[in-house]
Amino acid sequence: MKKIKDYNNFANIKFNVENNTFKLYFKSELVSESKFQINKPDYFFDKKYIGLFRLKTLTKFRNKGFGEILINNIFDYVKNNLKLNHIFLNVYTNNTPALNLYFKTGFSIFGKYDDDDESYYTLVKIL
Numbered sequence: 001m002k003k004i005k006d007y008n009n010f011a012n013i014k015f016n017v018e019n020n021t022f023k024l025y026f027k028s029e030l031v032s033e034s035k036f037q038i039n040k041p042d043y044f045f046d047k048k049y050i051g052l053f054r055l056k057t058l059t060k061f062r063n064k065g066f067g068e069i070l071i072n073n074i075f076d077y078v079k080n081n082l083k084l085n086h087i088f089l090n091v092y093t094n095n096t097p098a099l100n101l102y103f104k105t106g107f108s109i110f111g112k113y114d115d116d117d118e119s120y121y122t123l124v125k126i127l
């Protein structure tokens with residue numbers, strides 16, 4: 001499977017932030033997105049932090065590198081625009097594609113939890 005980076009097509013890629021959603025477009029078409037929330041220090045974590053949820057790449061664009069590009073853009077934006085250093089997300093322990101993506105982009109396991117019959121990890125990325 002060809003990766004988007006092999007086509008040298010970065011000029012066609014746009015990253016946008018709207019309605020608390022990070023969005024990645026390829027040739028003006030939405031390919032990948034993630035909702036986010038800015039959290040104040042709380043019982044969970046003692047610094048201001050970003051929570052990511054519902055990260056997805058549209059089916060026909062999967063496994064081409066877009067998810068990785070989205071995440072790397074999110075890292076830059078959170079660090080340079082929001083001036084925050086911690087990103088958290090939850091992922092089911094059986095979601096291999098997502099886990100591979102998150103570990104590849106430098107997330108690590110913060111905790112493991114059991115939710116009825118499913119278990120999930122909370123992952124953290126420190127920027």
Ligand SMILES: CC(C)(COP(=O)(O)OP(=O)(O)OC[C@H]1O[C@@H](n2cnc3c(N)ncnc32)[C@H](O)[C@@H]1OP(=O)(O)O)[C@@H](O)C(=O)NCCC(=O)NCCS
Nearest residue numbers: 055056057062063064065066067068090091097098100101
């Ligand atoms: C998880 C998801 C976002 C990955 O997005 P993507 O754009 O396809 O990911 P990329 O093409 O950027 O792949 C980056 C890395 O992720 C991993 N990956 C992606 N698809 C994979 C698959 N089908 N199987 C195994 N690993 C996979 C690989 O490590 C890959 O790196 P590599 O190509 O060097 O091996 C996508 O599969 C998706 O939308 N899934 C459904 C929604 C979901 O589960 N979201 C996660 C919620 S926590």
